[in-house]
Amino acid sequence: MKHGLPVAYPGMKIGLFGGSFDPAHEGHAHVAETALKRLGLDRVWWLVSPQNPLKPKSSPIEQRLASAHELAHGRQMVVTDLESRLGCAFTYQTLRRLKRLYPGVRFTLVMGADNLANFRKWRNWREVARAVPIAIVSRPGAGPGLRMSAPKGWSYLNARHNFQSSTALRTARRRPVAKPGRK
Template sequence: MKRARLPGPAAGRRIGLLGGSFNPAHGGHLHVAETALKRLRLDAVWWIVARGNPLKSEHGSFEARLTSARSVAGAPGMFVTDLEQQLGLTYTVDTLRALQEMEPEAHFVWLMGADSAANFHLWKDWEVIAGRIPIAIISRPGTRLTRALPFTRHFGDARIAERDAGTLPGLAPPAWVYLRAPGNALSSTALRGAR
């Protein structure tokens, strides 16, 4: 298996994984990461800058997106990584598999805003992802997490109560939690449109 430089120690640690295009990164991403760091009692959040997103037509320069993520993720406990670029991977399911093989003793949790969760069923092998790693979905303005979504329908029984969010990193998947938090309405799409 190809090795990669990881942004920090992982064995035995509780680490949130926030994947994204970050085109550009913004305060909404930081809001998701900081909410998860605190509420899940994580040791760190790794921002995984995607090589590309098969569901989006415009990615922007990888180096520019990496720089953007680094400029926003400056808070304690936040680390930006070019892991997918190092490993030549594009799909989250493959990135997770590689990370879990490299660091089998880490307690990884996948983090996403509710806006991403609404489209999660379009991701390659989304059901496999949910079966590999606990997931935390953080509220985002203008997006409701409903029972009608394919993810919530399929994995409804795996949801844990918000008050138990701190237990999520130690749970066997499938397991997920929805975290409500005061919102940050920034979006990459709006920021690109304002340029």
């Protein structure tokens, strides 16, 4: 990464996989790997967000970057804090900047189907929907929604489910551990 930004060249196909990754887990890796393989992407960039505006305060970004690095295996997965570096708080801002910084690169927004439920709450979601193709990877608990009627430029990737979730992992971390032999 030159100056903290990932390298990409015109003609490359890059999946943009944004999130809090608080913490990153196998479900995230599954979504990224499914998109990489099924869409024939050259890379998937894990965009570790400074702070998801739709979620409570995240853990420190350094901790979330480290968590994502542990799971993003291989040279085709790139973990980056480019949204922080570019001063972008919202996906539409990120897409605008990336299209200017990387002319000729074909970006696809990648998300788990569980995130689709909140898509209309995203700032300027219509602009996001028009800006780049969007690939939705099936996730547990998220119905098939788009499978039969995906908007133009969108694709629904039905895949095996990985049941891990960041919310469940954070909850388990906060739960007190019972000490054997104490009453």
